[in-house]
Amino acid sequence: MSAANKTILLVDDDQEIRELLEAYLSRAGFLVRATANGAQFRQAFDEAPGDLLILDVMLPDEDGFSLCRWVRQHPRQPHVPIIMLTASSDEADRVIGLELGADDYLGKPFSPRELLARVKALLRRAQFGQERPAGEILVFDDWRLDMVSHRLFHNDGEEVILSGADFALLKLFLDHPQQILDRDTIGNATRGREPMPLERIVDMAVSRLRQRLRDTEKPPRLIRTVRGSGYLLAATVQPGHGH
Numbered sequence: 001m002s003a004a005n006k007t008i009l010l011v012d013d014d015q016e017i018r019e020l021l022e023a024y025l026s027r028a029g030f031l032v033r034a035t036a037n038g039a040q041f042r043q044a045f046d047e048a049p050g051d052l053l054i055l056d057v058m059l060p061d062e063d064g065f066s067l068c069r070w071v072r073q074h075p076r077q078p079h080v081p082i083i084m085l086t087a088s089s090d091e092a093d094r095v096i097g098l099e100l101g102a103d104d105y106l107g108k109p110f111s112p113r114e115l116l117a118r119v120k121a122l123l124r125r126a127q128f129g130q131e132r133p134a135g136e137i138l139v140f141d142d143w144r145l146d147m148v149s150h151r152l153f154h155n156d157g158e159e160v161i162l163s164g165a166d167f168a169l170l171k172l173f174l175d176h177p178q179q180i181l182d183r184d185t186i187g188n189a190t191r192g193r194e195p196m197p198l199e200r201i202v203d204m205a206v207s208r209l210r211q212r213l214r215d216t217e218k219p220p221r222l223i224r225t226v227r228g229s230g231y232l233l234a235a236t237v238q239p240g241h242g243h
Contacts, residue, residue: 006123007031010054011041011067012085017108021054024112025119038062042070049077052123054115057086057097065096072101072161079150081122081164083115098201099208101163125168138174139240140233141222143213145170152212160212169209173223173233182230206231 008030012018015036022032033050035041038061045053053071055064064084072078084097087108097105104118136147142155150167152160162170172181172189183202206223209215215222224232 005031006052007033007048007050008052008054008119009033009035009041009044009048009050010056011035011038011059011064012054012056013037013058013060014056017056020112021115025116028116030119038067041067045071045074046076049074049080051126052081052083052119054083054085054119055102057084065100068097068100068102072163078161079126079164079167081126083118083122085110095204098165098204101161101166103164122164126164137240138237140174140177140235140237141213144240145174147171154214162212165205166209166212169205170213173209173231174237177233177235177237180226180229180232186230 006029008025010018010021010032012021012034013036018034018036022034025032033044033048035044038059041055049071055067057064059067064086068082068084071080071082082102082104084102084105085108086097086105103122106115106118138145138147144153144155145151146153150162150164152162152170154160168189169186172186183199186202186205210220210223213222219225222233222235224234226232
């Protein structure tokens with residue numbers, strides 16, 4: 001995946017980290033726009049959202065969680081890939097970020113090389129979604145998914161915002177309806193790396209997708225748990241027409 005013409009917008013109140021990331025990612029060929037707080041970030045995003053966001057969780061004026069939520073509800077580019085940086089070793093921080101629609105997280109301290117690998121993996125995934133034939137719609141259960149815009153619509157007209165991770169997981173299920181997918185398959189397809197701990201991340205991602213699909217019955221009706229094996233999409237998938 002070429003970094004050419006790809007813009008990264010980042011927010012971190014630590015000047016040293018900000019300058020380090022700006023220099024490192026710029027050397028890798030990205031155009032980097034760095035901001036120091038939530039207000040600067042919002043203004044920069046409104047001006048030009050960019051191709052990928054890096055959000056520090058701890059900021060002086062607001063936290064990265066509220067920025068992540070704001071981006072996911074933004075009319076301009078709600079599906080832009082998001083990586084969150086957390087100084088906390090608390091798993092709850094990572095869970096909250098992923099629940100709000102972040103695509104990945106990295107704990108501080110981290111190596112810039114690791115961050116660059118995550119950035120490239122997410123941009124590859126986003127590009128893959130854009131390369132599908134224009135106007136491809138998949139219909140399943142009470143839902144319609146536009147494979148190009150990543151927009152998900154319920155038959156009652158509601159639109160659900162999907163993060164990149166949500167979309168990747170849903171696409172995996174739609175590509176393999178009525179088939180049992182194990183956690184390794186799901187983890188590799190949706191994370192683009194070997195996540196730790198795999199089981200926790202996968203179960204959380206499936207739980208979040210069930211929420212998006214209103215699949216909250218006990219036991220779930222649409223994405224079924226197959227004990228000891230993994231998960232199965234219990235729906236027929238067929239091509240549809242534009243929304």
